[in-house]
Amino acid sequence: MMKKTILITAVLALFLSCASTNSATVAIGENKSKVLKTLGNPIRTLDNNQNGEILVYADQVFDGDGTSLAGSNYWRYYYVYVNKEGKVTLTRQEKQNYPPQAIDSQKIEGLNLLTAK
Structure with a gap:
C-alpha cells in the first residue's frame, strides 16, 4: 500500500512539473523579466514593428483518435x-x-493577426 502511495505521488509530481506554459498567465502591465520568470524563454520572439516585440509560446497538442500513427495534432x-x-x-x-x-x-x-492595435 505504501509503495502505491509513493508511486502515485511521484507520478502526480511529474505531471505537475511538466505543466504547459499555457497553464500560466501573465497580466497586462507586467515587466518582461517577470514574464520570462513565469513562462520561461519563448519558442520564438517576433519584431512587432515600432511597437516592441511579441513573445511566442507554443505547445503541440496531439488529439489522436487511434486511426493514424500520430493522430491529429495542432x-x-x-x-x-x-x-x-x-x-x-x-x-x-x-x-x-x-x-x-x-x-x-x-x-x-x-x-493584422499578430500586430497589436
Missing part, C-alpha cells in the same frame, strides 16, 4: 506583446495547424 499558441518599455500590453491565445517555425511576422502583419 499547436496551441500563447502570444505576449511587450512594448519598448518592457511592459506587457496584450496577451492572446490561438490554435493553429502550422508549427512555430512557420510564423512569419512580415507576412502575417498585413492580416
